Amino acid sequence: MADQALVLGFETSCDETGIGLVRGHTLLADALATSMAEHERFGGVVPEIASRAHLEAMVPTVHRALADAGVTAADVDAVAVTSGPGLTGALLVGVAAAKAYALALDVPLYGVNHLAAHVAVDELQHGPLAEPSIALLVSGGHSSLLLVPDLARDVESLGRTVDDAAGEAFDKVARVLGLPFPGGPPIDRAAREGDAAAIAFPRGLTGPRDAPYDFSFSGLKTAVARWIEARERAGQPVPVADVAASFQEAVADVLTAKAVRACRDHGVDHLVLGGGVAANSRLRALAEERCAAAGIVLRVPSPKLCTDNGAMVAALGSRLVAAGVAPSSPDLGADSSLPIDVVSR
Numbered sequence: 608m609a610d611q612a613l614v615l616g617f618e619t620s621c622d623e624t625g626i627g628l629v630r631g632h633t634l635l636a637d638a639l640a641t642s643m644a645e646h647e648r649f650g651g652v653v654p655e656i657a658s659r660a661h662l663e664a665m666v667p668t669v670h671r672a673l674a675d676a677g678v679t680a681a682d683v684d685a686v687a688v689t690s691g692p693g694l695t696g697a698l699l700v701g702v703a704a705a706k707a708y709a710l711a712l713d714v715p716l717y718g719v720n721h722l723a724a725h726v727a728v729d730e731l732q733h734g735p736l737a738e739p740s741i742a743l744l745v746s747g748g749h750s751s752l753l754l755v756p757d758l759a760r761d762v763e764s765l766g767r768t769v770d771d772a773a774g775e776a777f778d779k780v781a782r783v784l785g786l787p788f789p790g791g792p793p794i795d796r797a798a799r800e801g802d803a804a805a806i807a808f809p810r811g812l813t814g815p816r817d818a819p820y821d822f823s824f825s826g827l828k829t830a831v832a833r834w835i836e837a838r839e840r841a842g843q844p845v846p847v848a849d850v851a852a853s854f855q856e857a858v859a860d861v862l863t864a865k866a867v868r869a870c871r872d873h874g875v876d877h878l879v880l881g882g883g884v885a886a887n888s889r890l891r892a893l894a895e896e897r898c899a900a901a902g903i904v905l906r907v908p909s910p911k912l913c914t915d916n917g918a919m920v921a922a923l924g925s926r927l928v929a930a931g932v933a934p935s936s937p938d939l940g941a942d943s944s945l946p947i948d949v950v951s952r
């Protein structure tokens with residue numbers, strides 16, 4: 608359907624340079640360059656290294672996306688870019704590049720929220736999102752429960768982490784287990800051989816008087832570290848697979864229980880998962896199980912679209928164009944702490 612706008616999306620909020628091309632809800636290209644290997648020895652993303660890598664990867668990645676989609680820059684009808692939240696320097700590279708393309712191609716520019724884009728990406732696989740939906744957004748920097756009455760204009764925060772993000776907890780626990788960074792995928796793999804009931808790790812903020820939709824993973828992370836220390840002091844081997852499985856179970860249990868509760872409390876029967884941690888196999892399986900039991904329709908993008916990419920930005924841009932939302936002004940900047948309820952700016 609060539610009557611729908613062709614949207615070019617730019618994602619540079621962390622260590623992935625993502626360039627996506629979307630028409631309507633159709634994904635045409637999703638080109639990705641990552642500086643992950645350059646950060647590995649530091650055990651976390653180094654902002655200056657990420658910014659430099661975005662700069663170097665930008666133009667080749669745009670060209671790759673255009674070639675993959677079989678289009679030229681002149682075919683692009685609108686440009687969308689993550690303007691926050693994220694690392695300021697990294698965001699600025701994407702915003703500057705997107706502005707340059709929008710100006711040169713004389714097309715509108717949309718500065719979008721990275722978190723809303725993690726939700727929008729699901730539309731590329733499962734079509735228009737039911738509205739309202741509840742969204743559980745779990746990434747390396749964020750863990751949030753959202754009420755989404757209108758993805759183009761109205762996204763409301765129900766709760767968020769009070770300390771570490773879920774992905775951050777995976778990364779830190781992987782580090783104490785001697786597994787590589789980022790920690791989510793190796794923990795997911797190690798957990799397959801382990802017993803999820805081996806160790807009863809704490810479930811943060813699940814007491815009757817705790818905020819029902821807020822999360823806390825810092826106590827869990829500390830409990831895992833203490834448990835490992837105690838084993839090492841006693842001269843006993845650390846059962847990596849059991850620790851990984853029991854930790855992963857604690858995270859998946861809390862996330863899915865709170866998401867299902869948010870659906871029930873708000874009378875919403877659609878749940879969508881997004882963000883890098885939504886690639887976790889146990890989280891996906893437990894969400895499936897609990898949603899089926901509660902009569903909730905669950906939507907989860909494929910793992911590749913859960914982690915940061917340019918297609919998610921193009922997907923949200925496409926949604927904004929279709930909804931007739933006003934484009935951003937040419938002086939759009941980066942906002943490292945852009946609030947979740949600002950879908951575009």
Ligand code: KG4
Pocket residue numbers: 621745746747748749773774775777778789790791792795882883884885886887888913914915
């Ligand atoms: O959404 P994302 O790619 O980047 C941010 O916006 O932060 O999320 C990255 C996070 C990392 O913390 C990584 O460990 C986690 O997602 N992650 C996973 C899995 N794959 C990536 N966590 C658990 N299980 C996975 N399979």
Ligand code: ZN
Pocket residue numbers: 721725746747882883914915
């Ligand atoms: Zn992300």
